[in-house]
Amino acid sequence: MIEIKGLSKTFNKGSENEIKLFENFSITFEEGKCTALLGSNGCGKSTLLNIISGNIAPDSGLIVVDGEDVTKDNEEKRAMYIGRVHQNPSLGVSASLNILENMSLADKKGEKFGIKRLIRPKNRVRYESILKELDLGLENKMDVMVKFLSGGQRQSLSLCMATMKNPKLLLLDEHTAALDPKTSRVIMEKTRELLERKAITTIMISHNMKDAITYSDRVVMLDQGEIILDRPSSQITEEELLSIYTAKLLEFQRKAV
Amino acid sequence: MGTGLLLTSIQQGLIYAILAIGVFLTYKILDIADLSVEGSFPLGAFVFARFALADMNPVLGIGGAFVAGALAGLLTAMLFIKLKIKPLLSGILTLTILYSVNLRINGKANIPLFKNPVIFSNDKWMNVILLILIVLSIKIVIDLFLKTEIGYLLIATGDNEVLVTSLGENSNKYKIIGLALSNGLVAVAGSITAQMNGFADITMGSSIIVFALASIIIGDTILKSVTKIKGTTRAIMGAIIYQLIGGFAIDRGLPATDLKAATAIIVIIFIAINNFSPNGLKLAERK
Ligand SMILES: Nc1ncnc2c1ncn2[C@@H]1O[C@H](COP(=O)(O)OP(=O)(O)OP(=O)(O)O)[C@@H](O)[C@H]1O
Ligand SMILES: [Mg+2]
Numbered sequence: 208m209i210e211i212k213g214l215s216k217t218f219n220k221g222s223e224n225e226i227k228l229f230e231n232f233s234i235t236f237e238e239g240k241c242t243a244l245l246g247s248n249g250c251g252k253s254t255l256l257n258i259i260s261g262n263i264a265p266d267s268g269l270i271v272v273d274g275e276d277v278t279k280d281n282e283e284k285r286a287m288y289i290g291r292v293h294q295n296p297s298l299g300v301s302a303s304l305n306i307l308e309n310m311s312l313a314d315k316k317g318e319k320f321g322i323k324r325l326i327r328p329k330n331r332v333r334y335e336s337i338l339k340e341l342d343l344g345l346e347n348k349m350d351v352m353v354k355f356l357s358g359g360q361r362q363s364l365s366l367c368m369a370t371m372k373n374p375k376l377l378l379l380d381e382h383t384a385a386l387d388p389k390t391s392r393v394i395m396e397k398t399r400e401l402l403e404r405k406a407i408t409t410i411m412i413s414h415n416m417k418d419a420i421t422y423s424d425r426v427v428m429l430d431q432g433e434i435i436l437d438r439p440s441s442q443i444t445e446e447e448l449l450s451i452y453t454a455k456l457l458e459f460q461r462k463a464v
Numbered sequence: 465m466g467t468g469l470l471l472t473s474i475q476q477g478l479i480y481a482i483l484a485i486g487v488f489l490t491y492k493i494l495d496i497a498d499l500s501v502e503g504s505f506p507l508g509a510f511v512f513a514r515f516a517l518a519d520m521n522p523v524l525g526i527g528g529a530f531v532a533g534a535l536a537g538l539l540t541a542m543l544f545i546k547l548k549i550k551p552l553l554s555g556i557l558t559l560t561i562l563y564s565v566n567l568r569i570n571g572k573a574n575i576p577l578f579k580n581p582v583i584f585s586n587d588k589w590m591n592v593i594l595l596i597l598i599v600l601s602i603k604i605v606i607d608l609f610l611k612t613e614i615g616y617l618l619i620a621t622g623d624n625e626v627l628v629t630s631l632g633e634n635s636n637k638y639k640i641i642g643l644a645l646s647n648g649l650v651a652v653a654g655s656i657t658a659q660m661n662g663f664a665d666i667t668m669g670s671s672i673i674v675f676a677l678a679s680i681i682i683g684d685t686i687l688k689s690v691t692k693i694k695g696t697t698r699a700i701m702g703a704i705i706y707q708l709i710g711g712f713a714i715d716r717g718l719p720a721t722d723l724k725a726a727t728a729i730i731v732i733i734f735i736a737i738n739n740f741s742p743n744g745l746k747l748a749e750r751k
Contacts, residue, residue, distance in 0.1 A: 283629055283633060283634050284632070286629060286631065286632040287632045289630075290630075291630055293626070297624065298624060298626045298627070299626075299627065299630075300624065300627065301620040301623040301627055302624065303619060303622075303623050304616070304623070308616060311616075312617070312620060312627075313631070316630075316631045316632055317632060320613040321612070321613055322612045322614055323612060323613055324612060324613075325611065325612060325613045325615070325616045326611070369630070
């Protein structure tokens, strides 16, 4: 369970470029549930994930994971129990290494990296079977350098790598936004299956209303640092979500005029 | 080209192979253009001279050179990690500091080493064999290192620091390891050059980075189609081929003083070929 308590964050405080994102913001993400996070561009969704992962420090407030205050822990320390997939497929992999080498690195997460050989041939079969589940043929490309894979293939690999060691918490930041519809579906289905099987607490940012409802347990919409919608996914329709979005957009345009 | 010049070129190529392997670690693996090597190369020579003047075993002197070079790499790493100075400038600052340090080590800008213990003998062939053994052992050690868990994290750091962080590791640690190892090897190359030439000189590091890059790029380009060949092997082959080309050019009447310009032009041409040919360096970039 992740609790965010009294979070405040303003970028470039005091300058003319000041961006106030959160003030005394609190939210709880329940154990083993997938929460879809919605909101217009620039409302601070990625920043929220960055604050949870320790990449960005909050101005004030607490991040509490399973009852433990982790606000002071650095990003590497928190990474031990966090899996993250970014919008950019290249951020989850090492491009000049092959799939086998990338998965071997991910498999070593949480252990001490030393001067033993990284590649253990006996693990190969296990990695291949993980990739086989995706049904994208990646299991036949174990020795291909990742830079030669497509964005979708890289993203699939990133998802496998991020979830290999059963993280407590999975952060998905528009992780299918750069993919074609078919691959995007494959990845979303794989995500769902992973979440059901491993019951990882998940926060999933998406601009796709349909995906947000289909693949999550709960939908949260943010606007100007406030939660403007928070409902079980089963109790809201795509149309409703869209109309709230549109209303916000109109309001925004009115203000701008 | 006579046997004498051929042997000299090969000897020089083998020594520069060590330099090229060192620079390969930063330029190819970590993706950092580290100029401090221009200071750590003579640093290796001067530290060696210090040991040699005290009549110490030359192997000890080479070890001392490695340690001193590694410390120089550490300094560069600290400048850009802790003080957030750009890597290029960090390297230039270290190399500037090393210029004064090198002068202080023995209090002189040029130290003759003809009367002191060195690893080489008067037998040119034996010297070549000795150099081949040294280069091969360094290559094997670096190749093995790059297969370790830490070695792979070094490669991943050059590729994508976000991934390294997500594995719970601090990528700065791997930059430090890479820069220290790189400059250590470059200093070893400097100490061996001093023994081969019979002197350590304050100017011996100048343009060394271009020679190293020329070796790496020539190795990559010539072995472009063979992706299975390791980066270290490419660096070694490149260094030897580059020296042979240089030796041949001088033999054909290129004034030795023009060699630097010629080298820089070779680097420019090879990079341009790779940037503009569709299948350029990309295939050979395997780290
Ligand atoms: N490190 C940073 N320094 C300064 N400003 C930042 C930083 N990170 C984000 N911002 C600003 O904060 C705002 C929110 O950015 P964020 O990336 O969190 O938005 P988002 O909700 O993820 O939007 P999108 O849907 O477009 O991804 C933006 O205006 C952005 O420019
Ligand atoms: Mg975002």
